[in-house]
Amino acid sequence: MDVKQPQPPPPSSVKIKRTTSSDNAGSGSIILNKYQLTRLLGRGSFAKVYHARCLDDNKEFAVKVINKTITTIDASMEPRIIREVSAMKRLNHHPNILKLHEVMATKTKIYFVMELAHGGELFTKLNRRGGRFSESTARFYFHQLVSALHFCHQNGVAHRDIKPQNMLLDKDGHLKISDFGLSALPEQLQNGLLHTACGTPAYSAPEVVYRKGYNGAKADAWSCGVILYVFLAGSLPFDDSNLPNMYKAIHRREFQFPDWVSKPARRIINRLLDPNPDTRYSIEELMNTTWFKKSSSMKQEEQSRKKFFGEGILEKESKHMERMNAFDIISMSSGLDLSGxxxxxxxxxxxxxxxxxxxxxxxxxxxxxxxxxxxxxxxxxxxxxxxxxxxxxxxxxxxxxxxxxxxxxxxxxxxxxxxxxxxxxxxxxxxxxxxxxxxxxxx
The missing domain is CATH 3.30.310.80 (Kinase associated domain 1, KA1)
Known part of the structure; x- marks a missing residue:
């Protein structure tokens, strides 16, 4: 499912529209005479997220509101915001990446107008399926994840925080990758490598944690291995609250497959969960494997999706899920800074x-x-x-x-x-x- 998309030119800078709307953004507020915030959906340390409707065409969006005083207090927030916007502007043309529609600002606030993923987190759906997918369903979503990451890497972006909570679903049940707050752009490279330790420990490649240069695309490939294991096995391959012990297990490759995971899938996961990035599968090598290229027909995929969501349930669930997913869609604080x-x-x-x-x-x-x-x-x-x-x-x-x-x-x-x-x-x-x-x- 390698979707070829037009390559947008990388932006030289992030342009933010200015608005004279009231800075007291809340339910009922109207931003730039265009978006009406209808209700609060979630909040975090750095932002509030609202459900919004466009007054021009009544379309729904999620709007993240960031208080600029936070960027003054936390000096790391401003470059992170700029990096997230820059990354998403490069990637707006892929069907499996959450779209950023507009960025606006007043004297005290910044507004991200984002695509609203009605289907919620894939993680929630995974739990409702008993914690794991069938191999055909796993491959259906894994194809979309890998296609999105391949597009990211082609455009110079490494995500660096791939995990089920950052994988969302649209109203049709198709995957949307979100949260580029920890992503890396080409200008962050030093001698062709990244050096910032970030991500979520159970999903992060081992070389990311130790303060030495690493390849962002190979780090994302490791996360794909963890994701595929979670999809098929229903648990994490490495999971220990004692992080040094967890990394010992990683480098000794101490994980086991349940009996139901097929041999071809095991080979893929083993090659992705290689602690040596030099011999680990790249995304391109993964896409050329027989297991990955085995594609069911669109009709079979649609049947799998309907079985997963349930006939007639999706539309009912979508309205319920709106209030559950919005902060997870675009929150910039879901990742963990691992520098310490x-x-x-x-x-x-x-x-x-x-x-x-x-x-x-x-x-x-x-x-x-x-x-x-x-x-x-x-x-x-x-x-x-x-x-x-x-x-x-x-x-x-x-x-x-x-x-x-x-x-x-x-x-x-x-x-x-x-x-x-x-x-x-x-x-x-x-x-x-x-x-x-x-x-x-x-x-």
Whole structure:
């Protein structure tokens, strides 16, 4: 289902229409003498979303209202808004991407006039189907997802937050990709790579989390692998509230398929969930697989869609779903900034950093530091290095997180009250020549 669309020229800048309408936007307000906000549909930290009708033709829209004072308080919001608008303007011509119709502004507010997805989140429909789809239904929606992402990448946009909650349905049950607040544009590339850690942990490629350059299209391909697994298995392949443990499982590829997932689908998922982006399937390679190219007829797809939604139910559900989906449609806060991922939950008895120095050299350096500081050095049977001095026991473990990148973790596993801040500072000072990034400050 590779839909070829005309390539819109990338905008050189984002143009925002100015309006003299009242800044007290709420139900009943009229914006630019054109859109009437009829009712509040949802709210978040940075925006309110209203159902709206166009006074010219009575068409329905979702309007996101952002208070400009937020962009003043949070300096990261303004470039994010500009990036989201720029991305969506590039992508307005694909049938499986939510459309941005207009952007307007007053002295205190910004208004996004968006397509209203009457069918709600695909995630909601997935839950109503017992948490998983049949393979034919999964392929029907997966085709549309991949087609939309292929179009994004052709136009220089990486989405970076693909998950079921950002996959919506129109009134006919067709897929609409939404929420480009964390998307990346070509101007963000450094030496052809992206460097911002962002996304939702369970759906984000491992290389995105660790502060090293990555390919945005390959990161989106990983998310496709997670999505296809969720569609078919009814659960996440990797799901652990302890994020370092989850990434250990990712790099050891510790996930299992339910018996009902077919072998061809397993091969696709295995190639997408490859922690090494260099050998992971690209979107183009995925689209050339036999499993992906196996396409049911339009009649069969329509029957599958009707079976999924239920004859005569869709129209009734759409009005009900309007009030459920609007903030999820265009909220910019559904993604999670992962830049401080490994700081969460850490204290002065733990320290982590990434390194591109090979494991053996890291171990040799730690053992030398330990001996110089009067520790007894022990190699642990289950892996890792132990440093022992009196009651104090330090444990160091190394986890491969990407090609030629390792996460090194130090923990005080005994005698914490006797291990002082100055000792962390000394250790940190002696390790600095092998560190790519620290993940908590012990100074």
């Amino acid at each position: 991922l490994f700081e969460a939950g850490l204290n002065k008895k733990e320290m982590r950093f990434t390194t591109n120095v090979e494991v053996m050299k890291v171990e040799e350096k730690v053992m030398k530091i330990g001996k110089d500081e009067g520790y007894r050095v022990e190699r642990r049977k289950k892996g890792g290095i132990g440093l022992v001095k009196g009651r104090v026991v330090l444990l160091m473990e190394i986890l491969e997180v990407a090609k030629e990148l390792w996460l090194v973790e130090f923990k005080v596993v005994n005698g914490g009250s006797e291990f002082e801040d100055c000792q962390w500072k000394e250790l940190k000072s002696r390790l600095k020549d092998i560190v790519v990034s620290w993940y908590n400050d012990v100074s």
